[in-house]
Amino acid sequence: MLDHKVIENFRTRLRGPLLLAGENGYDEARALWNAMIDRRPALIVRCLGVADVITAVNFARDEGLALSIKGGGHNIAGLAACDGAVMLDMSLMRGVWVDPVNGTAHAQPGCLLGDVDRETQVHGLAAVLGFVSATGIAGLTLGGGFGYLTRRFGWSSDNVRSMDVVIADGRVVRASEKDNSDLFWALRGGSGNFGVVTGFEYQLHAVGPEIMAGAIAWPAEYAQDVLDMYRALTEQAPADLTCVLGLRMAPPAPWLAKNVHGRPIVAIFVCHTGTINDGEKHVAPIKAFGSPVGDIIQPRSYGSQQSLLDATQPKGRRYYWKSEYLPRLEPAMLAKAVEHLHRMASPHSAILVFPVEGALNRLPENHSAVGNRDAAFVLNIAASWENVEDDKANIDWARAAWRDLCRFSTGGVYVNFLTEDEGDERIRAAYRKNYDRLVALKTKWDPGNLFRINKNIAPQ
Secondary structure, eight states: OOOHHHHHHHHHTOSSOEEOTTSTTHHHHHOOSSTTOOOOOSEEEEOOSHHHHHHHHHHHHHHTOOEEEESSOOOTTOTTOOTTSEEEEOTTOOOEEEETTTTEEEEOTTOBHHHHHHHHGGGTEEOOOOSOTTSBHHHHHHTOOOOTTHHHHOOGGGGEEEEEEEOTTSOEEEEESSSSHHHHHHHTTSTTSSOEEEEEEEEOEEOOSEEEEEEEEEEGGGHHHHHHHHHHHHHHOOTTEEEEEEEEEOOSOTTSOGGGTTSEEEEEEEEEOSOHHHHHHHHHHHHTSSOOSEEOOEEEEHHHHHTTTGGGSOTTSEEEEEEEEESSOOHHHHHHHHHHHTTOSSTTOEEEEEEOOSGGGGSOGGGSTTOOTTOSEEEEEEEEESOGGGHHHHHHHHHHHHHHHGGGSOSOOOGGGOOTTOOHHHHHHHHGGGHHHHHHHHHHHOTTOOOOSSSOOOOO
């Protein structure tokens, strides 16, 4: 247990608040998106700047304490919190500065996706980020990251130009292709293993502000026809058209016909980021297919599309995922997915298929730590429910679906989708041929494994 004088001395060296158990704001700061994760850090540092990060990193190292890092707190495994650790809560550092002339944005590590989208869209620009606006940019980007723009521009991490990092010895270093290029390689996919990133510089792309996008759904009794259409669609879709497949029970959403609420549906979340005219042409066959029970594909703002899935993943539910990268969509895989749609234990769960094929496949496997350049889709079996007494039924459902579907995998897995109970074997699957190089770089940059509250790559 830390001495009171040590804690108070630490407090005086911080500009941001230091929270202990029982103090105002402590429980709010430690609360994470996944309600299955309930951990109690010894200290929570609500950083207001880089100096606070340096002070906290030095304190944790010198006191021999574990160190966790909270950006958006949206990670499925709850890696932002650890019992008895020092938590770096970055959520007060949410500045975004856009340079429209050079097409870049500088963002602080507490930013959520929505923060960056809000500022970049002022200029008709966008970073390559994820699908839920409440996700933190730091965890997303450091794990690789993918979203509606990935087919056009690659992993989120492929679109980072530089990062500022506080490393294990308390120094601040720049990581880019020119500066500490080995660290830059590791940070682009290596998750939180190498330091605390205090600033991200993103390459932006001309997108929006108005695009053709939205969602459309059909009853599950027509699943086979819809899935056949979806396979053909994704095989020929241009890079500026991304269509996410979702199998789930229909929520009581106003855009869905009331007679399907609570019944299984097949939905496609459509995002075309080219011109509106081109978008109308490309989405017309989707809108004309069969008899949808809901269709909100229309001209809309890019920002609204980026938050379209937010309601499906509210903070405070219980979540358990199983995930794989897929090289293609096999009819047998899709048929098995439909079987497990009908076995779901919760109306909030879903089986999701995210297309990523395109720009990322044109780079070599060793371009950056994220690797997995053979991926065409991401499969996510996403169990979601409300009550603790339903844990077993929902976890069992997700695991059973995964056992049937994992044989269709590339052998790789997205590190940000690994759950709390997935250890070394699955971490190695996330990095595959890049794992050994990551171990060597971990040994160089963090030989004492200070940054270990993550999907850890242990130093030699």
